[in-house]
Amino acid sequence: MTATMRPAATAAPAVPEVLGRTRDAVQPALRAAVDRLDETSRAISAYHLGWTDADGTPVSGSNGGKAVRSALAVLSALAAGAPQQTGVPGAVAVELVHNFSLVHDDLMDGDTERRHRPTVWALWGAPSAILTGDAMLALAQEVVLDSGSPHAIAAGRLVSETTRRLIHGQVLDVQFEQRDDVTLPECVTMAAGKTGALLSASCAIGAVLAGAPAEVVGALAVFGEEIGLAFQLVDDVLGIWGDPAVTGKPVYSDLRARKKSLPVTYATTHGGAAGDELAKWLAGGETGDEAELARVAALVESAGGREWATAEAARRVETAERAVAAIPAGPREELIGIARFIVHREA
Amino acid sequence: MTATMRPAATAAPAVPEVLGRTRDAVQPALRAAVDRLDETSRAISAYHLGWTDADGTPVSGSNGGKAVRSALAVLSALAAGAPQQTGVPGAVAVELVHNFSLVHDDLMDGDTERRHRPTVWALWGAPSAILTGDAMLALAQEVVLDSGSPHAIAAGRLVSETTRRLIHGQVLDVQFEQRDDVTLPECVTMAAGKTGALLSASCAIGAVLAGAPAEVVGALAVFGEEIGLAFQLVDDVLGIWGDPAVTGKPVYSDLRARKKSLPVTYATTHGGAAGDELAKWLAGGETGDEAELARVAALVESAGGREWATAEAARRVETAERAVAAIPAGPREELIGIARFIVHREA
Numbered sequence: 001m002t003a004t005m006r007p008a009a010t011a012a013p014a015v016p017e018v019l020g021r022t023r024d025a026v027q028p029a030l031r032a033a034v035d036r037l038d039e040t041s042r043a044i045s046a047y048h049l050g051w052t053d054a055d056g057t058p059v060s061g062s063n064g065g066k067a068v069r070s071a072l073a074v075l076s077a078l079a080a081g082a083p084q085q086t087g088v089p090g091a092v093a094v095e096l097v098h099n100f101s102l103v104h105d106d107l108m109d110g111d112t113e114r115r116h117r118p119t120v121w122a123l124w125g126a127p128s129a130i131l132t133g134d135a136m137l138a139l140a141q142e143v144v145l146d147s148g149s150p151h152a153i154a155a156g157r158l159v160s161e162t163t164r165r166l167i168h169g170q171v172l173d174v175q176f177e178q179r180d181d182v183t184l185p186e187c188v189t190m191a192a193g194k195t196g197a198l199l200s201a202s203c204a205i206g207a208v209l210a211g212a213p214a215e216v217v218g219a220l221a222v223f224g225e226e227i228g229l230a231f232q233l234v235d236d237v238l239g240i241w242g243d244p245a246v247t248g249k250p251v252y253s254d255l256r257a258r259k260k261s262l263p264v265t266y267a268t269t270h271g272g273a274a275g276d277e278l279a280k281w282l283a284g285g286e287t288g289d290e291a292e293l294a295r296v297a298a299l300v301e302s303a304g305g306r307e308w309a310t311a312e313a314a315r316r317v318e319t320a321e322r323a324v325a326a327i328p329a330g331p332r333e334e335l336i337g338i339a340r341f342i343v344h345r346e347a
Numbered sequence: 348m349t350a351t352m353r354p355a356a357t358a359a360p361a362v363p364e365v366l367g368r369t370r371d372a373v374q375p376a377l378r379a380a381v382d383r384l385d386e387t388s389r390a391i392s393a394y395h396l397g398w399t400d401a402d403g404t405p406v407s408g409s410n411g412g413k414a415v416r417s418a419l420a421v422l423s424a425l426a427a428g429a430p431q432q433t434g435v436p437g438a439v440a441v442e443l444v445h446n447f448s449l450v451h452d453d454l455m456d457g458d459t460e461r462r463h464r465p466t467v468w469a470l471w472g473a474p475s476a477i478l479t480g481d482a483m484l485a486l487a488q489e490v491v492l493d494s495g496s497p498h499a500i501a502a503g504r505l506v507s508e509t510t511r512r513l514i515h516g517q518v519l520d521v522q523f524e525q526r527d528d529v530t531l532p533e534c535v536t537m538a539a540g541k542t543g544a545l546l547s548a549s550c551a552i553g554a555v556l557a558g559a560p561a562e563v564v565g566a567l568a569v570f571g572e573e574i575g576l577a578f579q580l581v582d583d584v585l586g587i588w589g590d591p592a593v594t595g596k597p598v599y600s601d602l603r604a605r606k607k608s609l610p611v612t613y614a615t616t617h618g619g620a621a622g623d624e625l626a627k628w629l630a631g632g633e634t635g636d637e638a639e640l641a642r643v644a645a646l647v648e649s650a651g652g653r654e655w656a657t658a659e660a661a662r663r664v665e666t667a668e669r670a671v672a673a674i675p676a677g678p679r680e681e682l683i684g685i686a687r688f689i690v691h692r693e694a
Contacts, residue, residue, distance in 0.1 A: 038515035040522070104481065108474040127455040127521050130477060134451065135514045137481065141488050142507035145500050152500055153492050160489035167482045168385035174474050175387070 015341045018334050022071040025084055026091040030070070033092050033143050041135040044128055048103055048120050065115070068342055069094045069202040072335065076206030076220055079324070079331040087206030089147035093159050094202045096140035101166050101198075103133040108174065137163065149209045158208055162201040169193020176260045180283045187265040188229070196228030199342070203227075203335065219323045220335075226320035227339040233313035234343055236261035237306060240297050252293040255300075258282055262312075263305035271303025278303055317343060362688045365681050369418040372431055373438040377417070380439050380490050388482040391475055395450055395467050412462070415689055416441045416549040422685065423553030423567055426671070426678040434553030436494035440506050441549045443487035448513055448545075450480040455521065484510065496556045505555055509548040516540020523607045527630045534612040535576070543575030546689070550574075550682070566670045567682075573667035574686040580660035581690055583608035584653060587644050599640040602647075605629055609659075610652035618650025625650060664690060 034045050046052045050065055070091035077087030105111075106119040107129040113119060121129035140163075144155045172190035176182050203224030207217045238247050239254030239261060247253075254261050260282070268279040278299040288296065300306060320339060324332050381392050393399045397412055417438035424434030452458075453466040454476040460466060468476035487510075491502045519537035523529050550571030554564045585594050586601030586608060594600075601608050607629070615626040625646040635643065647653060667686060671679050 037511065038518055040518045041514065100481075104477055108477060126473070128518075130451055130455060131514050131518050131521070134447075134481075134484065135511055137484060138507045138510035138514065142504060142511075145504045145507065153503075156500075156503055157489060157492045160485045160492065163485035164384065164482055164489075167388065167478050167485065171385055171387045171475075171478050174478070 015337050018075075018337060019066060019068070019071050022074040022084070022091070023067050025074055026067065026070040026088055026095070029088050029143075030092045030095055033096065033139055036142070037135050037139060040128070041132050044120055044124060044132040045099070045136060047123075048099060048132070050115070050117075054118070054123055067095060068338055069098050069198060071338055072199065072202040072224065073206045075331050075335050075338065076203050077210050078206070079220060079327045079335060080207035080210040080212035080216055081328070082206070082210035082212075086149070086210045089143050089149070090155055090205030090209050091202075092143045093140040093155070094162075094198060094205060096136045096143070097159060097163055097166070097201075098198055100133045100136040100140065100163075101170070103129050103136070105170060107133075108170070144205075144209075147209060149211075151209055151211045155205055155208045158201050158205055162197050165193045165197035167193075169195070169197065179260075180279070182260045182265055182268075184262075184265050184269050187260060187262055191229060191232040191262060192225065195232040196225040199228035199231070200224035216327070219326065222323040223320045223335065223339070226316040226323065227342060230313040230316035230320065230343045233262050233309045233316065236263050237309050237313075240264075240300060241306065251290065252297055255293050255296050256287070263300055263309040266308045267300045267303035267305030270308070271300075271305060274299045274303035313343065362684050365422075365684060366413060366415070366418050369421040369431070369438070370414050372421055373414065373417045373435055373442070376435050376490075377439045377442055380443065380486055383489070384482050384486060387475070388479050391467055391471060391479040392446070392483060394470075395446060395479070397462065397464075401465070401470055414442060415685055416445050416545060418685055419546065419549040419571065419682065420553045422678050422682050423550050424557050425553070426567060426674045426682060427554035427557040427559035427563055428675070429553070429557035429559075433496070433557045436490050436496070437502055437552030437556050438549075439490045440487040440502070441509075441545060441552060443483045443490070444506060444510055444513070444548075445545055447480045447483040447487065447510075448517070450476050450483070452517060454480075455517070491552075491556075494556060496558075498556055498558045502552055502555045505548050505552055509544050512540045512544035514540075516542070516544065526607075527626070529607045529612055529615075531609075531612050531616050534607060534609055538576060538579040538609060539572065542579045543572040546575035546578070547571035563674070566673065569670040570667045570682065570686070573663040573670070574689060577660040577663035577667065577690045580609050580656045580663065583610050584656050584660075587611075587647060588653065598637065599644055602640050602643050603634070610647055610656040613655045614647045614650035614652030617655070618647075618652060621646050621650035660690065 034042055034049070037045060043052070043056055047054055050059060052058050073091035073094050074084045074087040076090070078084055102114065103120050106114055107121040107126055111119055112122040120132060140159055141156055144159055145152050147155070149155065169190050169192070172186065173194060176190065200221045201224070204217050204221040207220050236254065239249070239259065240252060240263065242249070244251050250256065264278070267275045268282065269275065271278065278296065281296055281299070321336055324335060327335070381389055381396070384392060390399070390403055394401055397406060399405050420438035420441050421431045421434040423437070425431055449461065450467050453461060454468040454473055458466055459469040467479060487506055488503055491506055492499050494502070496502065516537050516539070519533065520541060523537065547568045548571070551564050551568040554567050583601065586596070586606065587599060587610065589596070591598050597603065611625070611629070614622045615629065616622065618625065625643065628643055628646070668683055671682060674682070
């Protein structure tokens with residue numbers, strides 16, 4: 001990822017530079033937090049976070065991924081006029097909550113690979129995945145409560161509430177697999193829980209720890225929530241029409257999995273005859289070959305699912321950027337830079 | 348359970364009366380907390396807590412079990428000279444952490460029954476058990492942080508730290524199944540995590556919320572920790588020699604499961620020739636018939652495991668009671684009453 005990959009005309013700040021800077025601020029605190037875990041949970045967390053191999057050997061030069069959530073948390077403190085250090089405990093907490101949910105979700109979904117490496121449960125079994133996730137969740141709260149911020153209670157509450165929304169999103173996702181009557185508002189609630197809630201908390205928690213006024217915290221929370229939805233809409237479009245060479249997933253992967261994604265749910269509930277045909281196919285059990293999946297993708301498209309999802313993502317990005325209009329220009333531009341990076345790159 | 352079941356000579360307060368009184372104080376707050384969960388997690392939690400059947404029908408007259416942990420939390424506030432209401436958010440939190448761990452442990456251990464009812468994962472599957480447990484854990488923190496106590500941060504920290512000790516205990520328990528070289532200190536650490544940590548937090552959290560001095564909080568924490576260990580020692584003795592009619596478990600159940608319990612680990616590490624023979628049997632894979640298990644139980648006994656565990660439990664109870672000597676007599680006697688009830692009844 002180099003700066004030259006972005007159109008030269010945009011004034012967006014250099015995202016890799018921002019991510020590098022915030023990562024340097026957060027990583028030592030994240031490592032110190034993980035060091036508090038019992039030996040086993042610590043070793044498994046270090047593997048999951050990309051710091052070590054399965055046998056505990058440090059991965060040289062590993063920075064533990066893009067860490068966009070912790071970058072947003074640090075920028076959130078800056079947006080509230082506080083030093084970036086104020087956002088660091090919040091950054092560690094959202095990173096831990098994110099990774100708690102990944103470790104549990106991989107187990108629930110039966111996914112054996114993440115970022116081209118075996119998942120925790122695939123290596124160490126279900127009990128270890130459950131316990132390591134639990135430990136990371138408990139640790140997230142501890143870090144916020146230990147921050148020394150006079151606003152630690154509000155930040156801790158945000159972590160709890162966000163975790164419950166995240167869980168609700170996953171609860172709905174699990175249920176949708178068994179249902180044929182998912183409505184678009186339900187699908188949006190699911191995506192808002194699974195993706196919007198934690199991005200919203202990431203964008204707000206630094207300002208909360210800084211004791212920012214409610215309107216600043218609220219603006220940042222809306223920003224993150226809308227960016228989360230926009231990301232999910234784009235991701236769902238890529239899940240159907242994305243280039244496998246770019247997404248790293250097989251072609252039509254979400255259709256193969258009969259996923260009730262946002263464009264699919266728009267199509268089945270607002271897409272007329274094509275939508276009805278799509279709904280019938282989803283309710284059936286047959287696994288289609290590639291030609292069949294191409295026909296289904298065309299149904300989603302002619303039912304308006306692709307166009308709606310693309311336009312809705314753009315609307316959400318606009319809403320997000322409008323929400324932070326009153327934030328000082330420097331942090332605002334960096335937040336918007338990371339947000340665009342999330343929406344358009346993190347497929 | 349009636350008062351006449353206890354020897355008339357003891358001056359112990361009427362435990363059922365104390366449990367009833369504290370339950371009346373805590374139940375509405377616990378129900379209000381569970382009401383905050385998403386619809387699915389709420390329904391599953393209500394079932395697990397004994398309030399409803401699997402189909403959601405309220406269980407008439409159900410009080411959700413003995414709830415000894417929440418009773419201790421309420422008494423903890425009284426011990427610090429605060430009104431019992433001060434302990435209620437702490438009581439709700441420890442009850443939620445306890446039940447989070449039960450729901451996850453039942454899944455990890457593959458247990459299909461608890462309190463004569465199917466377990467959550469057995470009814471709704473592993474993902475629902477994972478998510479419901481996660482939701483209860485997040486909720487526990489939220490209740491403490493919402494308490495309005497000026498000491499909510501310290502109470503929240505106690506909940507996080509306790510949860511991590513609980514997880515550490517379960518991590519060790521899972522590992523012990525694969526190990527033949529478990530030492531007695533390791534076994535005590537495991538039991539202290541699985542049983543001591545949350546009873547310690549239960550006994551301390553009301554005083555923490557009341558802002559009690561460190562020596563009061565510390566005394567109550569030691570009391571709970573020692574009571575937890577004593578309970579586990581007694582429970583482990585019953586797991587081998589308990590009367591199936593009383594324990595509700597098959598005879599020699601812990602030996603059948605080759606559990607590295609406290610008396611067994613004492614025997615294998617301090618029990619001379621009999622202990623060595625026991626260790627050899629544990630390392631072997633054969634499932635013994637009842638005569639074989641009786642022979643193994645006799646090995647634990649002649650290696651000194653039963654005598655040590657029984658004496659150690661008594662020593663721990665003494666240490667516990669000495670620790671709270673400076674607590675005002677009223678709450679102290681009620682705490683000791685509940686503690687004796689836990690150690691001797693909750694098999």
